[in-house]
Amino acid sequence: RAALVEAVDRMCGPLGHLPLGELPLLRDRRLAPYYQDWLAHPDDDDYWRAWNIEARHGEVTVPALNVGGWYDIFLGGTLRNYLGMRARGSTPAARQSRLIVGPWLHSTLFPNINGEVDFGVLSQGVALDLEGIMLRWFDHWLRDIDTGLLAEPPVKRFVMGENRWRDEADWPPPAMRPVAYYLHSGGRANSLAGDGRLGVDPPREEPPDHYLYDPRDPVPTRGGGLCCWPAAVPPGAFDQRPVEARPDVLLYSTPPLAEAIELTGPVTVRLWAASSAPDTDFTAKLVDVAPDGYARNLTDGIIRARYRATTRAATPIEPGRVYEYAIDLWATSNVFPAGHRIRLEVSSSNFPRFDRNANTGRAFGSDAELRPALQTVCHDTARASHVVLPVVPRGGA
Structure with missing residues (x-):
């Protein structure tokens, strides 16, 4: 375990190791048994379909508030899940899903500085009142309180370059x-x-x-x-x-x-x-x-x-x-x-x-x-x- 922690601290070295299937620290399958499974399934086969929510949007019964960032590694999935649940969710509630995309990274507290670019204070999750939006979302669906959220446009997107938020009736924007x-x-x-x-x-x-x-x-x-x-x-x-x-x-x-x-x-x-x-x-x-x-x-x-x-x-x-x-x-x-x-x-x-x-x-x-x-x-x-x-x-x- 100590060796694994040390390797994480020297991440760039293991990233360049070849063959990918012979990373020294992962030869012990107890550390990350899934890693060899991933390498063994490069095709989009039944192994991946078992975990693929995008193939099962029609089974979703609850709505989702999808929050992502333009520089988030999961942006593609965020957008596809929003579209899939809106189109194929199995209940009217699931088809009421919402989407918010800011100029954000993954696993951050939604700051205004991203990489080496400052997108302005308005880009912050705090400025958007993202926490308040989440509370209104859960109050509506979990406490049956009419917060007015469903009367608002389903999409909020941050426009980089002019650095402001816009509401949209759909994704992509209908005017696109x-x-x-x-x-x-x-x-x-x-x-x-x-x-x-x-x-x-x-x-x-x-x-x-x-x-x-x-x-x-x-x-x-x-x-x-x-x-x-x-x-x-x-x-x-x-x-x-x-x-x-x-x-x-x-x-x-x-x-x-x-x-x-x-x-x-x-x-x-x-x-x-x-x-x-x-x-x-x-x-x-x-x-x-x-x-x-x-x-x-x-x-x-x-x-x-x-x-x-x-x-x-x-x-x-x-x-x-x-x-x-x-x-x-x-x-x-x-x-x-x-x-x-x-x-x-x-x-x-x-x-x-x-x-x-x-x-x-x-x-x-x-x-x-x-x-x-x-x-x-x-x-x-x-x-x-x-x-x-x-x-x-x-x-x-």
Whole structure:
């Protein structure tokens, strides 16, 4: 037990250990028997479905007050559970579930400072009177007291960028419209020195972008939705320029915006890409770039090539062949002021937020060998890679 505590204090060391299935301190299955079970079930099989509440929303009988954060590692589940219970809850009460999302991390007391960004005093749970909302919620459902809560809109969301709360009739906001922003470049979108562009016009015939993904030197995690050891890997909002200086990170940015734009809702990347490896990962990150260059991360995601079609069973890829990948970045709510730029990062690692793909195609957790892979991202007429952004008209929500 003392050795385990010491290992937790040196978290970054064990995070990099390979193979994943042979962590020295976890060879004794009495310490964490579930760990080997997780490694043995990389597919979304019956093992996981037994624990998956999202497959059982229709069995839920009680309502839930879903509280999450834009930088919470469980944001995706928070949003899906709210939507699932509202749509399929088995009782009228369950379909009265509510949603609150602030600019918060996981396992915090809802402060205004997140990472290295101060979202203002109004962003605090105390300022929102989150405790009061919870008391009203329980008074209504447990004590049969009419607190007026159900007469209010079911969704409260904090809009980053303008740093204020908004009430909504639904999630995503009814006024939201998905807009495709396409990737463009002259074939050199690598790093801050590259020529990558992002815009609403579809690409014509453009050369693809290439980068070398080396899992021995992965792109380091810099903030985002993390849990649960901030001393080792701090979560939240951080300047991404140290990451964006790397040649294995492709950057696609809009010109400075002529007027403010709000993005609130789900974010998805459709990527046409190839790899020299039999399996690999592709990552994406949405970033708000200020006029001085400060690049604040908003949300991110990843896709493992072998699970591009379904997470229920692995499907190998053919090295060199272009496939379409859908990368789920969950969601955000952010106003980009005039003069800011919208940026999309594309790479193949975000470690240790996500485990490294060894690029070998072998069974999950068994690799001690790490192989580099040459990655290709296409953006042309037939393979128009793009990010679907949730645009809310100003004053429309």
